[in-house]
Amino acid sequence: MNDQRFYSFLQKQILLMIGLSLIPGLAYIFLGWINGVVVPALIWYMLMVLVSLFGWRLYYHYKLDQMGDASLKSWYYKLAVFFYLIFALWTLIFLLYCTETEHKLHYIAIFTQIGASVVASTLLVSDKKLFFPVLLILMLPLVGYFFLIGEWYGYVLSVFSVIFLGVLLYSSDNSYRLIQKNYYQAQHDSLTGLYNRRYFVEYMERVINRIQHTDDYVYILLIDLDHFKTINDTLGHEIGDKVLVEVASRIKRYCGDNYIIARLGGDEFTIMSKEYAAQYDCQELALNFSEALLHILKAPYLIEGHHLYLSASIGINGVGRKAMDARYFIKEADIAMYEAKAQxxxxxxxxxxxxxxxxxxxxxxERRLYFALEHNEIELRYQPQFNKERKxxxxxxxxxxxxxxxxFVSPAEFIAIAEKTGLIIELGNYIMEEAFKTLSQWSENEIEIEQFSINISVRQFFHATFVEQVEQLVRKYLNEKIVKKVVFEVTETILIEDMQRIIALMERIKRLGISFSMDDFGTGYSSLSSLREMPIDELKVDRSFVSHVGEQRSDELMITTILSMAKFFQLKTVAEGVETEEQFQFLLKNNCDIFQGFYFARALGKEQFENFYKERRGGGEHKSIAYEI
Known part of the structure; x- marks a missing residue:
C-alpha cells in the first residue's frame, strides 16, 4: 500500500465483505442445524459477527480528510487485521465442515473456500500486502486437504489447487501492477517523477480539510527558475529538460520524505511541508528552509559539458485555519513568487x-478597467516636444x-494590467483612433506640428489584426501629408520576438508613411545589430538616465553613448523627462535633437494643448506650463 487514495477503495470493500460473510454464513448455521453440527456453526458465526462489527467500526471511523499520516497508518493496520481475520474465519469453517463427509458438507466447504479465494483476489487486488497472504491463508489448507485424502485423485486435486493458487496470485499481481502503473502515470510528472499539479491539489485539499479540525499549520513553497526560457532558447529543450530533472533531483534530496513535492508545469515546482502546531514556527521554518534550498538550487549545473548557473524566485504561503480552496492558496504563493521576481x-x-x-x-x-472605455473614463494627454531652439x-x-x-490611476499600474489581461488591444486601438482624430482636427484648425508620437505596446504590435487596424484608421482619418507626422513608439521589449517578423511588420506600416521610434532606449534588450537591422527613425533617451544628469557620471556617459550611436546610425534623438536647465544644457551640448519634460510643459489636455500652441506660435522663450496631469 503506497498511496492514500487506495485507502478509500479498500474502505468501500469493508461493507461488501461483511455482507458476503454474514449472509452466506447463515447457510452454514442452517446446514449445521439440519445435520447436527449447529454448535460449531453458531460459535463460528458469532465470531464472524464480532469481526464484522470491528469492520463496521473501521468503516465508520474512516475520515481521510481529517486523518493525519500516523492515524491513517494506524487505521490501515487495523483494516489489514480485519481482512486477515474475516478470511481466516472462512478457512476455519472450511476446516470444521471439510470432515463432514457423511452429510456431504465437505463439498460445500470446498466450494466456499474456492469462492472466498476468488473474492479475495478481486476485492484486495489494489494491495499486494493483503491479497498475497490472504490467498495463502485460503488456498494452502485446501491444498493440504486434497493431499491428505491419500488417493490419486486427491494428489491431482492438490496439484490443481496449487496451480489455481498460482493463477490467482499471477492475475492479482498483474492487475495490481497495472493499477499502480496507471495511478502513478496519472499522478506523477513524466519528466521529473515528481507529483503533478492534479495530485498536489487533491492532496492539499485533504490537508486543508484536516487542519480545520487540528488547528495545525503547513506552508507551501512555489519555486520558479529565473530566466529558464533562455536555456531552452539558446541550448535547446533537451538541455532544458535535463536541467529540470537535475533541479527536481536536488529538491528531492534536500526535502527527503517529509515533504510533498510537485512540478506544476514548465519550470515551476511546489513543496508542501509537514504540519506544525504554531503559525510563527511554521513561517520561520519556511524561511530558513527556503534560504537553504535557494542556495542548493544556485549551485552550478554541469549538463553535457555546459556549465549553467541558475537562480530561483520563491513564494511562500502559510495554510492554516482559513477554509479556502487549495488553488487559492497556490495562487497566493504564486503572487508572492511573482513579487520576488518583480523585486x-x-x-x-x-x-x-x-x-x-x-x-x-x-x-x-482590473475589474474596473474592463468598463473604463464604456464609461468614457479614458482620456488622452499630449506632452509637447521642443527642438534645440525651444520651439x-x-x-x-x-x-x-x-x-x-x-x-486618476497611474498608467504604470493600469497599462501593465491591460497588457496582462489582453485589454491592451482594445485600449490601444481606442487610443490610436482618438489620436488620429485629434491630429486630423488639428490639421484642419491650422495647428501644425512636425511629429505626433503614439505609444504602441508589444502585445498590440504583434496582434494578428494590428496592421489591418492601422491601415483602416489611416484611410479613415489621415491623408498622405498628415500620416507622415505619425511616429509609433515601441519599447526594447519588442526584441523578444523574431527579428525578421519585427522588420516585416514595421515595413508594412512604414509603407503607409508612419515612422518608428525606439522608446526607453538603453534599459532593455537593444544591441548594435538590432539598431542596424530595424527600420527605426528615432531613439528616445530614457528618463531614468536624464534624471541623474549632474549627479551620476555613469548615466551621463550612457547618454552621450546613446546620442553618439544615434548619430552614427543617422537617427533623430529625443530626451524625455527633462526637468531642469542643467539637464537641457547637457543634452543640447551633446547634440540631442528633441526634448520633452516638465521643464518645458506637462502633459496637456486637447484644448489646453491647442491654447498652448496658439500662445507660443511664432517661437520665443519657453514658459514652463504646470497643468495637473
Missing amino acids: GRDGIIVFNDDLAKRVEYHLEI MIGCEVLVRWNNHEFG
Missing part, C-alpha cells in the same frame, strides 16, 4: 496581508484613466 528575482517573498491588499487592489483595478515641434500622446472612485 529583482533570486529572492524569497512570504505572502502577507499587505501583499494581499495590493493584489486585491490590482484585481479591482514646440510635436507632442507625445499619453493616456490617463480617471475613475470616479479611484481618481
Whole structure:
C-alpha cells in the first residue's frame, strides 16, 4: 500500500465483505442445524459477527480528510487485521465442515473456500500486502486437504489447487501492477517523477480539510527558475529538460520524505511541508528552509559539458485555519513568487496581508478597467516636444484613466494590467483612433506640428489584426501629408520576438508613411545589430538616465553613448523627462535633437494643448506650463 487514495477503495470493500460473510454464513448455521453440527456453526458465526462489527467500526471511523499520516497508518493496520481475520474465519469453517463427509458438507466447504479465494483476489487486488497472504491463508489448507485424502485423485486435486493458487496470485499481481502503473502515470510528472499539479491539489485539499479540525499549520513553497526560457532558447529543450530533472533531483534530496513535492508545469515546482502546531514556527521554518534550498538550487549545473548557473524566485504561503480552496492558496504563493521576481528575482517573498491588499487592489483595478472605455473614463494627454531652439515641434500622446472612485490611476499600474489581461488591444486601438482624430482636427484648425508620437505596446504590435487596424484608421482619418507626422513608439521589449517578423511588420506600416521610434532606449534588450537591422527613425533617451544628469557620471556617459550611436546610425534623438536647465544644457551640448519634460510643459489636455500652441506660435522663450496631469 503506497498511496492514500487506495485507502478509500479498500474502505468501500469493508461493507461488501461483511455482507458476503454474514449472509452466506447463515447457510452454514442452517446446514449445521439440519445435520447436527449447529454448535460449531453458531460459535463460528458469532465470531464472524464480532469481526464484522470491528469492520463496521473501521468503516465508520474512516475520515481521510481529517486523518493525519500516523492515524491513517494506524487505521490501515487495523483494516489489514480485519481482512486477515474475516478470511481466516472462512478457512476455519472450511476446516470444521471439510470432515463432514457423511452429510456431504465437505463439498460445500470446498466450494466456499474456492469462492472466498476468488473474492479475495478481486476485492484486495489494489494491495499486494493483503491479497498475497490472504490467498495463502485460503488456498494452502485446501491444498493440504486434497493431499491428505491419500488417493490419486486427491494428489491431482492438490496439484490443481496449487496451480489455481498460482493463477490467482499471477492475475492479482498483474492487475495490481497495472493499477499502480496507471495511478502513478496519472499522478506523477513524466519528466521529473515528481507529483503533478492534479495530485498536489487533491492532496492539499485533504490537508486543508484536516487542519480545520487540528488547528495545525503547513506552508507551501512555489519555486520558479529565473530566466529558464533562455536555456531552452539558446541550448535547446533537451538541455532544458535535463536541467529540470537535475533541479527536481536536488529538491528531492534536500526535502527527503517529509515533504510533498510537485512540478506544476514548465519550470515551476511546489513543496508542501509537514504540519506544525504554531503559525510563527511554521513561517520561520519556511524561511530558513527556503534560504537553504535557494542556495542548493544556485549551485552550478554541469549538463553535457555546459556549465549553467541558475537562480530561483520563491513564494511562500502559510495554510492554516482559513477554509479556502487549495488553488487559492497556490495562487497566493504564486503572487508572492511573482513579487520576488518583480523585486529583482533570486529572492524569497512570504505572502502577507499587505501583499494581499495590493493584489486585491490590482484585481479591482482590473475589474474596473474592463468598463473604463464604456464609461468614457479614458482620456488622452499630449506632452509637447521642443527642438534645440525651444520651439514646440510635436507632442507625445499619453493616456490617463480617471475613475470616479479611484481618481486618476497611474498608467504604470493600469497599462501593465491591460497588457496582462489582453485589454491592451482594445485600449490601444481606442487610443490610436482618438489620436488620429485629434491630429486630423488639428490639421484642419491650422495647428501644425512636425511629429505626433503614439505609444504602441508589444502585445498590440504583434496582434494578428494590428496592421489591418492601422491601415483602416489611416484611410479613415489621415491623408498622405498628415500620416507622415505619425511616429509609433515601441519599447526594447519588442526584441523578444523574431527579428525578421519585427522588420516585416514595421515595413508594412512604414509603407503607409508612419515612422518608428525606439522608446526607453538603453534599459532593455537593444544591441548594435538590432539598431542596424530595424527600420527605426528615432531613439528616445530614457528618463531614468536624464534624471541623474549632474549627479551620476555613469548615466551621463550612457547618454552621450546613446546620442553618439544615434548619430552614427543617422537617427533623430529625443530626451524625455527633462526637468531642469542643467539637464537641457547637457543634452543640447551633446547634440540631442528633441526634448520633452516638465521643464518645458506637462502633459496637456486637447484644448489646453491647442491654447498652448496658439500662445507660443511664432517661437520665443519657453514658459514652463504646470497643468495637473
